[in-house]
Amino acid sequence: MSTSAQRAALEALNSARPLVARLGSSRSSEDVAADLIEAWTAVETGLRSLIGGSALSGQMLIRELRQRHFLQLEQANALAEFHAARERAARTDYHPTDSDINAARDAFLKLEAGLMGAPPAASSFAPPSTFAPGGSFAPVGSSSPTAPRGTTVPMTSVPAPTTSIPGGAATAVPIQGTQRRGWLRPVLVVIALLAVGGIAWYALAGRSSSAAYDQGVVAYREGRREAAAGAFIKATKDSPNDPMPHVYLARMAREAGRLQTAQEEAVKAVSLGPTNATALRELASVSFAQQNYDGARRFYLRAVQADTTDRLAMGYLGCSLVRLGRVAEGTKFIQRAGSGSWSSCAPAPGAVPGAPVTIPQAGQQYPPGYQPAPVSP
Incomplete structure (x- = not known):
């Protein structure tokens, strides 16, 4: 990351600071919503500056x-x-809600702390710091002023190993091959041991995560919801980059009417798997249950693009379009999806084009007949 990009990002964050600071004050929900939107806009500007400007x-x-x-x-x-x-x-x-305000504050503090602690020579954002429990930022105490080793430090920023002749001029003398062999062998041994240990850990972790996830799926299908929730939560810890446990946690919360929790889990699933069709479909279904039909339309469309054989996502994409008043366009998707629970969204034969459509309201908080994922996605 260049110094100018880092400076531009910090300047953008500074403009968001007063907005984030006053989120907790007693004001109307409209004011809080406006501050959330404006604060995100400023933070997004800072994020774009990190890569020299972007349309994303x-x-x-x-x-x-x-x-x-x-x-x-x-x-x-x-x-x-x-x-x-x-x-x-x-x-x-x-x-x-308070969780929205806390999400804004947490993101702002973590991003700001990272920018303040990032080494100027680093080409990517990896501050020499750690996060304390509870999300607070705690710098790592170190007597060395150099950046910690890691994949985020470019090799060009690390000086080549040299040695100097005592009492002589400051002329660098290359290390001879006979000297290099003295330390090269133990280093290679350590690297080999680490590689073997990493492979073993990955295999064990993969089995543990797969077992917990499979146990959760079985418990969910058998109606043991508490056992399923516990297994899926364990799976999220065993394999934090897997979106599927969050998909099931989102669906279970949605079925129980806890739409806020469902939204949070579905967003986590999509952030971990931006092209995962099942995660995209679940987030779309949460938006559908919240009557946010435009949001449902966007994520059902992304789910169909990720998996063109997903008839359920295609059918409820049509339902979302119909609810938005785009009846002709929605009907095409419903027809392409074939017969299913989404068919009730289609206008009756002979209806006047453009006329209001009366759609039966489902008794559940999610599209009727919706299935989130196969056992082995």
Whole structure:
């Protein structure tokens, strides 16, 4: 990351600071929503400046920064939750909650702390710091002023190993091959041991995560919801980059009517798997249950693009379009999806084009007949 990009990002964050600071004050929900939207806009401007300007926004921008290693996983997740809060605040019928405010503060603090602690010579965003429990930022105490070793430090910023002749001029003398062999062998042994240990850990962790996830799926299908929830929560800890446990946690919360929790879990799933069709479909179904039909339309469309054989996502994409008044367009998707629970959204034969459509209201908080994922996605 260049110094100018880092400075521009900090300047953008400074403009968001007063907005984030007053989120907790006693004001109307409209004012809080406006501050959330404006604060995210400023933070998004700072994120774009990290890559020299970009047309990307929202989740796609966060994903790009994460892929370039400009953001740590905790920072990316916090920013994804902040963006989700901003999306909810944009709805006229939504009243921001304390969790929305906390999401904005958490993302702001983590991003600012990272920018303040990032070494100027680093080409990606990886501050020499750690996060204390509870999300607070705690710098790592170190007597060495250099950046910690890691994949985010460019090799060009590390000086070549040299040695000097005592008492002589400051002329660098290359280390001879006979001298290099003395330390090269133990280093190679250590690297080999670490590689073997890493492979073993990965295999064990993969089996543990797969077992917990499979146990959760079985418990869910058998109706043992508490056991399923416990297994899926364990799976999220065993494999924090897997979106599927969050998909099931979102669906279970949605079925129980806890739409706020469902939204949070679905957003986490999509942030971990931006092209995962099942995660995209679940987030769309949560938006559908919240009567946010434009949001449902966008994520059902992304789910269909990720999996063109997903008839359920295609059918409810049509339902979302019909609810938005785009009846002709929605009917085409419903017909392409074939017969299913979404068929009730289609206008009756012989209806006048453009006339209001009366759609039966489902008794559940989710599209009837919806299935979130196969056992082995």
